Amino acid sequence: MRYLRYSLVVPAVLGTVVGGYAKGTKKDKAVNEREKPNVVIILADDLGYGDLECYGAKNVQTPNVNRLASAGIRFTNTHAVAATSTPSRYSLLTGEYAWRRPDTNIATGDAGMIIRPGQYTMADMFKSAGYTTAAVGKWHLGLGDETGAQDWNAPLPQALGDIGFDYHYIMAATADRVPCVFIENGQVANYDASAPIEVSYKQNFPGEPTGRDNPELLYNLRSSHGHDMSIVNGIGRIGFMRGGGKALWKDENIADSITAHAVDFIRQHAGEPFFMYFATNDVHVPRFPHERFRGKNIMGLRGDAIVQFDWSVGAILDALDEAGIADNTLVILTSDNGPVVDDGYRDEAFERLNGHSPAGALRGNKYSAFEGGTRVPAIVRWSKQVRGGCVNDVLMSHIDLMASLGALVGARMPRGAAPDSRNHLGALLGTDTTDRAYVLEMAANRVISVRTKDWKYIEGSDGAKVQQQTRIELGNDPKPQLYHLSDEPDERTNLAEKQPAIVFEMQDILRRERKKTTSR
Ligand code: NG6
Ligand code: CA
DSSP states (O other): OGGGGGOOOTGGGHHHHTTOOSSSOTTOOOOOGGGOOEEEEEEESSOOTTSSGGGTOSSSOOHHHHHHHHTSEEEEEEEOSBSSHHHHHHHHHHSSOGGGSTTOSSOOTTOOOSSOTTSOOHHHHHHHTTOEEEEEEEOOSOOSSSTTOOOTTSOOSSOGGGGTOSEEEEESSOTTBSOOBEEETTEETTOOTTSOOEEESSOOOTTOOBTTTOGGGOOSBOBSSSOOSBEETTEEOBSEEEOOGGGBOOGGGHHHHHHHHHHHHHHHTTTSOEEEEEEOOTTSSSOOOOGGGTTOSTTTHHHHHHHHHHHHHHHHHHHHHHTTOSTTEEEEEEESSOOOSOSSBOSOTTTTOTTOOTTTTOSOOTTOSSGGGTEEEEEEEOTTTSOOSEEEOOOEEGGGHHHHHHHHHTOOOOTTSSTTOOOOHHHHTTSOOOOOSOEEEEOTTOOEEEEOSSEEEEOOOOSOSEETTTTEEOOOOSSOEEEETTTOTTOOSOOTTTOHHHHHHHHHHHHHHHHHHHHO
């Protein structure tokens, strides 16, 4: 009850919450204890700006996301912090830009915890405000206290319980990385003592087949590039593992399994404020959706995976309805980074696009410094307080979710927590149209772009222009790039030479931001 300091009641008030940059100051207005909404973040994986029907997709129907959007706000200018999963999620959950730390690149499945127990996370924040917290689905931020040293047959010495999550049911990394098992509260779920688990990202285990040496065993999906190490469920993976037995997941059941655990969590905690971070495996590779979603979409497996994602969203919304808590649950649906078509498996995603553009009209995809890498769908529904059915182009970043939600629930964050996150609750709830002054976006090669409402600056880099295997334009150029996005959303005409003053301004923003890393 100590958070009742600012007790008041909402709608009128929410209009005044906004724009404040300070965290936890008296200006922030939090909802009172009784009114506290549940908060569910649905984080899709590699779902592009153009992949949902309500964002213009024609080849795939996503009725459940439509349902969410029609009762909420559909944002058209929301940015993930990074163009790949680990740094994007790190930033969202800690409120610190991933580029401030060198160890935030795409993590292996045996990475140690990247968020250290001493860090203050979004889960800690909700917990401090009286919420029960959960993470369900894809994790990809490391487990255990040391990389490569986990004993997967015993409780892990460090897991999500140490960073604020009361409950977790997760995949350690991605579906294309070993270990291919779920971890529930720090231990392998359905552990099979007859098949002890061993994992290595250095070498194979003697006698175990690999995708490279035994392609005939890839009976479910063959790889197009990489993914040629251990074979699990007839699919080649990144990394080596043996054992697992009954605990091994079946790729076709991943969505069912994580969705069921998320629904159970909702049912069990319907009577108290809860925060759930629900991170789907869809639409990341290997795309191997359940049979009931197969063969119905003209785009093949990638389209089926989008339909499966939509189904998961529907199951969560239904669970909220059935529990009678839909009105007072704030649901945020977004994606960790932009889309990729061929990310390493022969799933005919390119061949069957049928005119679909996964990033919509944006240039670049996942991994890229161009907008398609980081501009993502974002839908916010909170029926009790937020006027639904709107489209909103306010400039927002995932980095601000922590401070904004913290302001909403009246969390008082310790000094130094969420250092890059700012309270833009009003933008999130549609009561303030003030754009963030700038957002920062990191490409896969750690090149940083500065994005304002009108301009986008990409710093110079000597990286490849196109990633050959995925065919993605990476946005690299040795020269600085400057695009006038309000005229040309697809970043075609580099105006850097014509607009040196704006380039300077953008470089200055970046210089000042980078400096904060060392001065903290
Ligand atoms: C790449 C993988 C890709 C995907 C990505 C991470 C290969 C050839 N490619 O290295 O398949 O796993 O990493 O994606 O192995 S993310 O969305 O989790 O960041
Ligand atoms: Ca991703």
